[in-house]
Amino acid sequence: MTRPLLLSGGRVIDPRRDFDEPADVLIQDGKIAAVKAGLGAPDGALVRDVRGHVVAPGLVDVHVHLREPGNEDVETIATGARAAAAGGFSAVCAMPNTDPVTDNQAAVGFIVRQSARAGLTRVYPIGAISVGQRGERLSEFGEMVGAGAVAVSDDGRPVVSSHLMRTALEYARTFEIPVADHCEEATLASGGVMHEGLVSTRLGLKGIPAAAEEIMVQRDILLAELTGGHVHLCHVSTRGSVELIRRAKQRGIRVTAEVTPHHLTLTDHACETYDTHAKMNPPLREAADVAALRQALKDGVIDCVASDHAPHAYDAKEAAFDDAPFGIIGLETAFGVVHTELVLNGVLTLPELIARMSSAPAAAFHLPGGTLQPGAVADVVVLDTATRWSVNPATLLSRSRNTPFAGRTLTGRAALTLVGGTIVHEVEAAPGR
Amino acid sequence: MTAPLGKDLVGLERLSPDQIRLILDTAEPFKEVSERPIKKVPALRGKTIVNLFFEASTRTRISFEFAEKRLSADTVNVTASGSAVQKGETLVDTARNLEAMRIDMVVIRHPSSGAAAFLGNRIRSNVVSAGDGKHEHPTQALLDLLTIRDKHGKIAGLKVCLVGDVLHSRVARSNIWGLSKLGAEVGVCGPDTLVPRSIEELGVCRFRRIEEAIEWADVLNVLRLQLERMEMGFIPSVREYYRVFGVTLERLEKAPRALTIMHPGPMNRGVEIDSRVADGPHSVILDQVTNGVAVRMAVLYLLAGGRPELADAAKRGAE
Numbered sequence A: 001m002t003r004p005l006l007l008s009g010g011r012v013i014d015p016r017r018d019f020d021e022p023a024d025v026l027i028q029d030g031k032i033a034a035v036k037a038g039l040g041a042p043d044g045a046l047v048r049d050v051r052g053h054v055v056a057p058g059l060v061d062v063h064v065h066l067r068e069p070g071n072e073d074v075e076t077i078a079t080g081a082r083a084a085a086a087g088g089f090s091a092v093c094a095m096p097n098t099d100p101v102t103d104n105q106a107a108v109g110f111i112v113r114q115s116a117r118a119g120l121t122r123v124y125p126i127g128a129i130s131v132g133q134r135g136e137r138l139s140e141f142g143e144m145v146g147a148g149a150v151a152v153s154d155d156g157r158p159v160v161s162s163h164l165m166r167t168a169l170e171y172a173r174t175f176e177i178p179v180a181d182h183c184e185e186a187t188l189a190s191g192g193v194m195h196e197g198l199v200s201t202r203l204g205l206k207g208i209p210a211a212a213e214e215i216m217v218q219r220d221i222l223l224a225e226l227t228g229g230h231v232h233l234c235h236v237s238t239r240g241s242v243e244l245i246r247r248a249k250q251r252g253i254r255v256t257a258e259v260t261p262h263h264l265t266l267t268d269h270a271c272e273t274y275d276t277h278a279k280m281n282p283p284l285r286e287a288a289d290v291a292a293l294r295q296a297l298k299d300g301v302i303d304c305v306a307s308d309h310a311p312h313a314y315d316a317k318e319a320a321f322d323d324a325p326f327g328i329i330g331l332e333t334a335f336g337v338v339h340t341e342l343v344l345n346g347v348l349t350l351p352e353l354i355a356r357m358s359s360a361p362a363a364a365f366h367l368p369g370g371t372l373q374p375g376a377v378a379d380v381v382v383l384d385t386a387t388r389w390s391v392n393p394a395t396l397l398s399r400s401r402n403t404p405f406a407g408r409t410l411t412g413r414a415a416l417t418l419v420g421g422t423i424v425h426e427v428e429a430a431p432g433r
Numbered sequence B: 001m002t003a004p005l006g007k008d009l010v011g012l013e014r015l016s017p018d019q020i021r022l023i024l025d026t027a028e029p030f031k032e033v034s035e036r037p038i039k040k041v042p043a044l045r046g047k048t049i050v051n052l053f054f055e056a057s058t059r060t061r062i063s064f065e066f067a068e069k070r071l072s073a074d075t076v077n078v079t080a081s082g083s084a085v086q087k088g089e090t091l092v093d094t095a096r097n098l099e100a101m102r103i104d105m106v107v108i109r110h111p112s113s114g115a116a117a118f119l120g121n122r123i124r125s126n127v128v129s130a131g132d133g134k135h136e137h138p139t140q141a142l143l144d145l146l147t148i149r150d151k152h153g154k155i156a157g158l159k160v161c162l163v164g165d166v167l168h169s170r171v172a173r174s175n176i177w178g179l180s181k182l183g184a185e186v187g188v189c190g191p192d193t194l195v196p197r198s199i200e201e202l203g204v205c206r207f208r209r210i211e212e213a214i215e216w217a218d219v220l221n222v223l224r225l226q227l228e229r230m231e232m233g234f235i236p237s238v239r240e241y242y243r244v245f246g247v248t249l250e251r252l253e254k255a256p257r258a259l260t261i262m263h264p265g266p267m268n269r270g271v272e273i274d275s276r277v278a279d280g281p282h283s284v285i286l287d288q289v290t291n292g293v294a295v296r297m298a299v300l301y302l303l304a305g306g307r308p309e310l311a312d313a314a315k316r317g318a319e
Helices: A077-086 A105-118 A141-147 A162-175 A198-203 A210-227 A239-250 A261-265 A287-299 A334-343 A350-364 B017-033 B059-070 B091-100 B115-120 B138-152 B170-181 B197-202 B210-216 B238-245 B249-253 B285-303 B308-314
Strands: A005-014 A019-028 A031-036 A046-049 A054-057 A059-064 A089-094 A122-127 A151-153 A179-181 A231-233 A255-259 A380-390 A409-419 A422-426 B048-053 B074-079 B105-110 B126-132 B159-163 B185-189 B205-207 B219-222 B260-262
Touching (some): A005 A380, A054 A350, A089 A409, A105 A141, A122 A141, A162 A210, A239 A255, A255 A287, A261 A287, B017 B285, B048 B059, B048 B091, B059 B074, B059 B285, B091 B105, B115 B126, B138 B170, B138 B260, B205 B210, B210 B249
Parallel strands (some): A005 A054, A059 A089, A089 A122, A151 A179, B185 B205
Antiparallel strands (some): A005 A019, A019 A031, A380 A409
């Protein structure tokens, strides 16, 4: 029996209930017990004075790479969960492109156990669509879901075979899980290392045209329509994709989509110095794409923000652009980046951002959390939306340092993260506050 | 004194017109060195230069080596095959190991775009790009500029068209920057499969037919068509390429003026260029090669801290 916890005096935002007012939040037995102004602290309760802060459902990231098993030197489930907690996330979904691939119930169970052992942010496994992510034969969705998988994906690799994608969408319906796809037409993207455009021409780097993504987005939408299955489109990066998704949603097709903080804030100009921390897949696009992605996130055409946290060893990125791996870390900077660039610039309201980082991703992947409704699991974040902080890769909790936001000054960070009512991250209050 | 070109030469995009003119002017006195019976001046005596070639190269490597030797530098050649690179050593480790042997300059040719700048940002020695991926090949463009200036007495106002595989060409990119900065009009001509869509945003005219390019231009710089491009599906066949885009005598005869013909080499005779054109009276292809040594001497001299006004004097020193 843990002590009750009272979060006292914050601005409580619960997008799912359209709730945004000053209130106290009482947490008991791992659940939200009450949300109301003027709640007294029960006997023996811990009290946190969160005046001036925002209390919201814990953030949810449906797309991270935690590298365990196989690449524990760049991240583990425990270090990734630690970084996630510091970033305000109470739940993350781990992609299956581990080594070996998470494509069976034993591998899924391993991730569940490692997550429980870490006792920090919840790590939900995503199982592979195909055995070994080889794009040939379906993995055992049923057994993986039984062991704790919440979705399937071959992320890191696109599903080349349209037949396989079709069967995955059909088969996944039994288990009511989304099929998450990394949309990339392989023959068009082959050998590409950045967005195809003026910058790639100047740099002499092979480009990946926007059409490489859009062809597969449209294919997946058509297959979702054909099958009635739920397709989740990973890390959407182009304005063309946005239009395709907008039309699909208008037609009632079961499609959800995510966008990363970096695609919302950076363009291919970040590659100009051959900075390998600007090398990611999909690549950073153009200013018009960034504008369309921002509008789509506001409109709900894109459901959620996901970090695509992709740790790499520092020396792997210390290479010529062609030779460096794709991907950047993002768990600890996601909220700060999007809050600074979109909320403070008036693109999104704070409740909208919280919806896109909490209730919406939780709903898309049918996860608990994402709400402060009394009775719900007490996955909660207290957001300090005023503090300015500088991104110093050396002090990040992730085991890797590969961030393009190094040296950036961000406004807003998680002050306190709760998972099932337990404090998994807390910034010590500045003296005198 | 600050170095007039900065520490490294990795491309022409970031050079000013004055810096480019300085290199060309500095090359002038060095041309004569190669015409002497004893082709050597002491300008870089005691300097150690490593020629680090991760890609096959004959002309460029030999040209750099002659430039270095004629300036009295000590040189070492490292090629990717048969070195630690083949054993999996990273570029940055190779560079650090070379620098630990206390060298002064690295001339690097690398298949990855940006590799020269990458190296330059990580070692104290001067770095000269001898071509990085599809990015830039600055000394090639400089020798092209010098050759055009020799032939026409000027660069500003001339119309220079790059013909062929612009997409994969570092020579094309460096030429576009160099020519535009010195006031030439630049054209590109080739099939759309081999010319990037965004090229016009760099301020160049685009031609889809070789006949139109020939009618427009004063100078044609004919790029090498890498034969593997055909296997990669960019063009259907070499035969058809020559038929549609080949720089032939018949096509040139219809031009309103005699065009100067350039080629960075190595040539595919009968693919991108007609032998009669390559060997014809308006070809300056071998002058390009000769100028290559002088331009590279100028670049090495300036990067090593040589004072431009002393280049003329420097070449006398030893005698």
